Amino acid sequence: MLIEKSKFISKTTITKNTYLIKVLSPSIARTAKPGQFCNIKVSENSFPLLRRPFSICDVDGEFIYFMFDIHGEGTRLLRDKNEGDELDIIGPLGIGFNLQWDYDTAIIIAGGLGSAPFPFLTKNIPANMEIHSFVGGRTKENVIDYKMKNVSVATDDGSNGFYGNVVEFFKSRIDEFAAKKIKVFACGPNPMLKALQNFCNEKNINCQLSVETVMACGFGICQGCPIEKYNGDGYLLVCKDGPVFDSMAVKL
Amino acid sequence: MSKVDLRIKIGSLELKNPVLLASGTVGYGNEIANFTDLSKIGGIVTKSLSLKPRPGNPPQRITETPSGMLNAIGLANVGVEEFVKSKIPFLKEVNSTLICNIAASSVEEYVECTKILTSEESIKAFEINVSCPNVKEGGLEFGNDLKAVGRITAETKKVTSKPIFIKLSPNVARISEFAKVVLSEGGDAVSAINTLVGTSFNIWTKKPKIRNITGGLSGPAIRPVALAKVLEISRNCPIPIIGIGGILTWQDAIEFMIVGASAFQIGTANFINPNSGLDILKGIEEFCIQTNVTKISDLTATYQI
Numbered sequence: 001m002l003i004e005k006s007k008f009i010s011k012t013t014i015t016k017n018t019y020l021i022k023v024l025s026p027s028i029a030r031t032a033k034p035g036q037f038c039n040i041k042v043s044e045n046s047f048p049l050l051r052r053p054f055s056i057c058d059v060d061g062e063f064i065y066f067m068f069d070i071h072g073e074g075t076r077l078l079r080d081k082n083e084g085d086e087l088d089i090i091g092p093l094g095i096g097f098n099l100q101w102d103y104d105t106a107i108i109i110a111g112g113l114g115s116a117p118f119p120f121l122t123k124n125i126p127a128n129m130e131i132h133s134f135v136g137g138r139t140k141e142n143v144i145d146y147k148m149k150n151v152s153v154a155t156d157d158g159s160n161g162f163y164g165n166v167v168e169f170f171k172s173r174i175d176e177f178a179a180k181k182i183k184v185f186a187c188g189p190n191p192m193l194k195a196l197q198n199f200c201n202e203k204n205i206n207c208q209l210s211v212e213t214v215m216a217c218g219f220g221i222c223q224g225c226p227i228e229k230y231n232g233d234g235y236l237l238v239c240k241d242g243p244v245f246d247s248m249a250v251k252l
Numbered sequence: 253m254s255k256v257d258l259r260i261k262i263g264s265l266e267l268k269n270p271v272l273l274a275s276g277t278v279g280y281g282n283e284i285a286n287f288t289d290l291s292k293i294g295g296i297v298t299k300s301l302s303l304k305p306r307p308g309n310p311p312q313r314i315t316e317t318p319s320g321m322l323n324a325i326g327l328a329n330v331g332v333e334e335f336v337k338s339k340i341p342f343l344k345e346v347n348s349t350l351i352c353n354i355a356a357s358s359v360e361e362y363v364e365c366t367k368i369l370t371s372e373e374s375i376k377a378f379e380i381n382v383s384c385p386n387v388k389e390g391g392l393e394f395g396n397d398l399k400a401v402g403r404i405t406a407e408t409k410k411v412t413s414k415p416i417f418i419k420l421s422p423n424v425a426r427i428s429e430f431a432k433v434v435l436s437e438g439g440d441a442v443s444a445i446n447t448l449v450g451t452s453f454n455i456w457t458k459k460p461k462i463r464n465i466t467g468g469l470s471g472p473a474i475r476p477v478a479l480a481k482v483l484e485i486s487r488n489c490p491i492p493i494i495g496i497g498g499i500l501t502w503q504d505a506i507e508f509m510i511v512g513a514s515a516f517q518i519g520t521a522n523f524i525n526p527n528s529g530l531d532i533l534k535g536i537e538e539f540c541i542q543t544n545v546t547k548i549s550d551l552t553a554t555y556q557i
Binding site: 001002003041046047048049050051090213214215216217219220221222223224225226227228234235240 | 283307310312319471472500524
């Protein structure tokens with residue numbers, strides 16, 4: 001992990017409120033792993049004061065991609081950057097997805113902007129492995145399947161694909177994987193992750209959850225991003241011990 | 253060799269420069285060492301230690317506010333025993349001056365912690381936190397009580413020959429009265445200020461943004477308050493002051509020295525730029541060259557009022 005003065009290259013609109021930015025950040029790109037994140041200073045002055053954490057969406061050579069929704073002033077400032085602008089980025093941070101384990105089928109489950117880390121993960125899953133991606137959104141406008149493979153869609157309002165949430169959708173399809181050795185990789189809103197965690201832990205399915213939280217420093221010094229341990233015995237830090245956790249490690 | 257004499261002295265403690273990294277913003281040094289050369293920093297003040305480990309408060313612990321942040325970490329720490337076993341070895345290697353911050357819920361606990369840690373050669377001084385706003389017992393209860401602050405100073409001094417700094421709360425009417433008590437009970441310096449009590453609510457859910465309801469406000473938002481408190485102490489009590497409160501740049505640091513600080517601590521800035529201590533050090537050195545200051549300690553309390 002290091003501080004890199006990076007260069008803003010370009011911006012693409014993914015959905016109405018979701019943007020993808022491309023940044024030249026060679027040193028961070030070199031060591032980044034799927035599921036890790038970067039903490040970005042979105043302004044050159046002290047407003048906003050703190051950095052904003054963003055999941056690494058994809059890495060292509062010396063370039064890093066970040067996908068984000070507009071939530072407030074910080075994300076608005078980031079969206080409004082121009083080509084050539086300098087971005088002060090700390091990264092790569094945290095512990096990403098654990099790709100190890102005995103499995104032949106990778107199941108990716110994403111809710112809304114939870115799709116953000118999966119282009120990079122998809123790229124890094126060995127070619128001989130099957131990938132199934134379940135992508136959910138409130139409506140068809142919120143479904144993000146950017147650079148994902150073998151995608152099945154669920155929407156809360158039924159406007160596209162399965163009518164219902166993405167975890168229910170996955171559960172309804174679980175029998176298809178009865179003969180497979182699966183490993184689940186998931187990211188999305190907390191209630192979604194919690195429902196998935198309950199299901200996977202009950203069925204003894206190996207599952208990795210990428211969680212989101214408010215952060216200040218992003219590398220463990222402020223202690224501001226605790227998540228309760230699964231056994232209730234204290235806390236882990238999302239920034240340093242995560243943001244990806246085994247579903248048996250944390251309480252959501 | 254530096255053209256400016258950056259060394260400073262607080263009681264019997266000598267520091268290679270006045271830049272200290274504040275308690276609770278550097279952990280135990282290992283994470284921030286990825287980004288900055290701690291051996292060049294004047295000193296680091298560890299995360300508050302208590303006798304037994306503390307898990308800290310449940311989430312959400314922090315929220316950003318205008319020019320600042322609120323935190324209610326709840327003194328999460330590994331406890332004295334684990335600190336000695338697993339954190340000291342790294343801190344020894346760093347070759348910075350180590351100041352150990354202690355937080356406790358009784359006078360006896362402050363004394364016990366100091367007694368255990370004083371035998372650690374690498375610890376050069378103690379900063380006693382009598383002003384944490386985020387724990388139920390101790391903390392601010394002590395910080396608001398002149399007698400308690402006096403007793404804690406006197407009792408901890410009895411069990412160590414190393415300098416004792418008392419970290420004062422700004423959440424009092426007259427901070428200089430507390431500084432006077434620290435001085436009269438043998439304290440070597442005061443650190444001023446700790447965070448200000450604040451809160452923030454979500455207008456849609458009507459719930460507090462942090463679980464503890466209130467938290468400690470830090471960052472540039474509190475800098476003018478901190479400067480006023482340092483000045484008040486400086487004008488009323490001849491005790492060395494370590495200035496703290498929203499320092500982001502070298503100009504901020506110089507301002508603290510002018511109003512009376514002998515040294516200063518960088519806190520929230522570490523979360524944004526983990527190398528800010530060294531950036532600030534470079535800035536103050538250039539300022540001294542530019543203004544013909546040959547000894548940085550000559551800057552302290554040079555206010556013209």
